[in-house]
Every structure is written in structure tokens, then in C-alpha cells.
Amino acid sequence: MSDQLKKGLEGVLVAESSLSYIDGDAGKLVYRGYDIEDLARNASFEEVLYLLWNGELPTEEQLAEFSDGLSEEQAIDQSVIDTLAALAEADERPMAALRTGVSMLSATEPEPDADPEDLDAARRKGRRIVAKIPTILGAYDRLRRGEEPLDPDPSLSYAGNFLYMLTGEQPTDVAEETFDMALTLHADHGLNASTFTAMVIGSTYADVYSSLTGGVGALSGPLHGGANQDVIETLLELDESGQDPLEWVKEQTEQGRRIPGWGHRVYNVKDPRARILQAKLEDLSEESGETKWLDYTSAIETYLTEEKNLPEKGIAPNVDYYSGAVYYQLGIPIDMYTPIFAMARCGGWLAHVLEYQEDNRLIRPRGRYVGAEDRTVTPIDER
Numbered sequence: 001m002s003d004q005l006k007k008g009l010e011g012v013l014v015a016e017s018s019l020s021y022i023d024g025d026a027g028k029l030v031y032r033g034y035d036i037e038d039l040a041r042n043a044s045f046e047e048v049l050y051l052l053w054n055g056e057l058p059t060e061e062q063l064a065e066f067s068d069g070l071s072e073e074q075a076i077d078q079s080v081i082d083t084l085a086a087l088a089e090a091d092e093r094p095m096a097a098l099r100t101g102v103s104m105l106s107a108t109e110p111e112p113d114a115d116p117e118d119l120d121a122a123r124r125k126g127r128r129i130v131a132k133i134p135t136i137l138g139a140y141d142r143l144r145r146g147e148e149p150l151d152p153d154p155s156l157s158y159a160g161n162f163l164y165m166l167t168g169e170q171p172t173d174v175a176e177e178t179f180d181m182a183l184t185l186h187a188d189h190g191l192n193a194s195t196f197t198a199m200v201i202g203s204t205y206a207d208v209y210s211s212l213t214g215g216v217g218a219l220s221g222p223l224h225g226g227a228n229q230d231v232i233e234t235l236l237e238l239d240e241s242g243q244d245p246l247e248w249v250k251e252q253t254e255q256g257r258r259i260p261g262w263g264h265r266v267y268n269v270k271d272p273r274a275r276i277l278q279a280k281l282e283d284l285s286e287e288s289g290e291t292k293w294l295d296y297t298s299a300i301e302t303y304l305t306e307e308k309n310l311p312e313k314g315i316a317p318n319v320d321y322y323s324g325a326v327y328y329q330l331g332i333p334i335d336m337y338t339p340i341f342a343m344a345r346c347g348g349w350l351a352h353v354l355e356y357q358e359d360n361r362l363i364r365p366r367g368r369y370v371g372a373e374d375r376t377v378t379p380i381d382e383r
């Protein structure tokens with residue numbers, strides 16, 4: 001047994017997976033053998049979910065059946081809507097409302113007594129959760145704005161239906177395509193912190209609701225998915241300052257501030273998802289004529305690259321750096337960015353939990369004890 005301490009489990013190999021592969025030096029991400037750019041441009045999010053869950057891209061017939069199956073599971077029970085209304089009244093953050101909402105879905109689960117080792121039942125439960133997350137998020141955003149939640153529209157794609165339930169309007173083709181691509185880019189990423197959290201929970205054979213609720217919790221932190229909201233808040237702060245972007249970022253970094261959306265445990269170069277989202281932001285900015293967010297992200301990138309030489313140290317833009325500006329251009333409320341990440345990643349969490357459970361072993365590492373020894377209890381009145 002090795003006594004070498006690996007803080008943050010950096011580089012520790014804990015499982016085999018055929019789901020996604022990351023080459024951190026080449027800036028490459030692959031789902032089941034397909035390059036992420038190829039999938040983002042040529043497959044819908046539903047096709048990517050099918051791929052992650054079944055190992056192959058679907059035929060047209062398989063996709064139609066799969067998408068219908070998802071659509072049939074989209075509705076959420078009134079009890080969940082009532083709870084979301086109470087959370088909205090309490091001004092809860094959407095990511096916390098999502099965590100509660102996902103957990104609460106188990107109360108109306110049609111197969112509550114399925115054997116925890118029955119992976120087909122777990123897959124069906126997980127699919128129900130993935131289907132319902134857009135409905136939870138759409139309902140929550142509307143409730144907090146004093147509007148009635150909308151019923152899902154089964155004729156729309158997963159991405160289109162979410163945008164519809166959020167805004168009450170049929171999404172434009174550009175919005176739907178952009179959002180669909182963003183979901184694909186966020187669907188899976190090896191053993192990141194939230195996926196590993198879901199796997200740890202799944203390794204005890206706790207039910208899939210617990211695994212996916214845990215995934216939402218882990219993703220919410222600013223070192224992980226929470227960074228996409230921090231990025232746009234940083235850009236808004238820069239905007240409000242009225243300063244020249246280069247001057248602003250110089251001042252901020254000289255004060256020791258870490259710019260969110262930069263740095264990654266695995267990538268030593270620019271994240272391929274950031275490259276794709278940057279190109280998308282360029283397209284959207286050109287189409288809308290609003291180039292401010294692109295100008296800001298570019299100026300910060302130029303400064304951190306040319307003046308601070310961060311890429312030379314292996315610190316480069318990650319997926320969260322450009323997603324926020326893309327969502328901002330689509331008019332999505334900024335505190336929904338991390339919940340949207342969870343919506344996309346839930347399919348990846350499920351795939352990893354089920355893959356791990358196929359050859360399950362309880363995940364239980366150890367810590368080195370460095371505390372006091374051989375003490376005896378002094379009675380409380382003598383302490």
C-alpha cells in the first residue's frame with residue numbers, strides 16, 4: 001500500500017472508463033471515440049446522450065424512439081412545483097433549487113422499490129431525472145419572476161424545449177442550435193469532481209437520485225461548474241468599471257486576483273470546448289452587432305497570455321471562460337448558467353455511475369492520521 005499522499009487525488013487512477021478521453025497536452029476531448037468538435041457540430045444533444053448511454057450513435061429510428069421516451073418523462077409533479085414556488089419565495093439560488101428539485105423527484109418515482117443492483121431500473125430512473133431537469137429549471141425561473149410554469153412541448157428538441165419553458169417563446173434556430181451545442185460540450189468530462197462524487201455515492205449502491213443530487217452539489221462550487229457564473233460576473237464588473245479592459249485586468253491581477261475560467265487540473269493548454277465556444281461567441285457577436293463581451297474576453301486573454309505568460313505555465317481558458325458570454329448573448333439569466341451545466345452533465349454522471357456499477361467496488365480511500373495520540377478524557381467539570 002503506497003503511503004504517498006496525492007492531494008486532491010491529482011493523477012490518481014481510480015477506474016477504467018470507455019466514456020470520455022482527455023488529452024490535456026494536446027487539448028483534445030473525445031466521447032466514445034468521437035472528437036468533441038465533430039459531435040458538437042454534427043450531432044444533437046439527444047444523439048450524444050444516446051451515445052454516452054448506449055455506446056453507439058443512434059439510427060434515425062432509434063433516435064426517434066429515444067427522444068419520444070425522454071419527452072414522455074418531462075412533466076414534473078405539482079408537489080415539486082409547489083416546493084419550487086416556496087424556494088422561489090425564499091429567493092433560493094437556482095442551483096440550490098435544482099439540487100432540492102432533483103432530490104425531490106424520487107418521491108414520485110414509479111419504481112421506488114427496484115433492487116439497487118438492478119442497473120436497468122437505475123438507467124430508467126436516471127433517464128427520468130435527465131428528462132425532468134429542464135422542466136424544473138424552466139419552472140423555477142418563471143416562478144421567481146411571478147409567472148406560471150409552462151408545460152413541456154414534446155414537439156421540441158431537448159435544447160429547444162428548455163429555452164421555450166424559460167422564455168415562453170419558440171426559440172430561434174440560432175438560439176436552439178447554439179444551446180444544443182453547448183449542452184453537448186458539457187455532457188461529459190472524465191472523472192471530474194462532480195462525476196467522481198456521483199460515482200462515490202453510486203459505489204455504495206445508494207439510489208441514482210442520491211448520486212445525481214450529489215453531482216449537482218459538487219458542480220455548484222466556484223472551482224468547478226460555478227465558475228461560468230463567476231466569469232460573466234467578472235465581465236460585468238469590468239463593464240461597470242468603465243475602464244479600458246487591458247488596464248482593468250492588469251490592475252486586478254496585480255492585486256492577486258485569480259481570473260475565473262482559467263486553469264484546469266487536466267488541460268495544460270486551451271480547453272477544446274473553450275475554442276469551440278469562442279468561435280460561437282464570435283459568430284453571435286457578428287450577427288447581433290454586440291461585440292462587447294467578445295472584446296472583453298479577448299482583451300483579458302491577450303493580457304494573461306502575452307503579459308502574464310499563463311499558457312506557458314499550463315494555465316489557459318477552460319470551458320467556463322466562454323460559455324457565460326455565449327449564454328449572455330442568448331439572454332439567459334446569469335444564475336442559470338451553472339444549472340444549465342448540471343442539466344447537460346447529468347447524462348454524463350448517469351453514464352459513469354452505471355458504468356462503474358457494472359463492476360462495482362465500494363470507493364473508500366484512506367487519510368493519513370496526523371492528530372494527537374494516547375489522550376485520556378478529563379471529566380468535564382475538571383477541564
Ligand SMILES: CC(=O)SCCNC(=O)CCNC(=O)[C@H](O)C(C)(C)COP(=O)(O)OP(=O)(O)OC[C@H]1O[C@@H](n2cnc3c(N)ncnc32)[C@H](O)[C@@H]1OP(=O)(O)O
Pocket residue numbers: 008222223224225227257258259260261262263264265266315318319320
Ligand atoms: C468545468 C470546470 O470545472 S473547469 C474549472 C473551473 N474553475 C475555474 O475556472 C476557477 C479558476 N481556476 C482554478 O481555481 C484552478 O485552475 C482549478 C481549480 C480549476 C484547478 O486547480 P488545480 O489543478 O488544483 O490547480 P491549483 O489551484 O493547484 O493551481 C496550480 C497553479 O496554477 C495557478 N492557477 C490556477 N488557476 C489559475 C487562475 N485561474 N489564474 C491564475 N493562476 C491560476 C495557481 O496559482 C497555481 O500556481 P502556483 O503553483 O504558482 O501556486
Ligand SMILES: O=C([O-])CC(=O)C(=O)O
Pocket residue numbers: 188189190191192193265266318319
Ligand atoms: O474535468 C474537470 O476537472 C472539470 C471540467 O472541465 C469539467 O467537468 O467539464
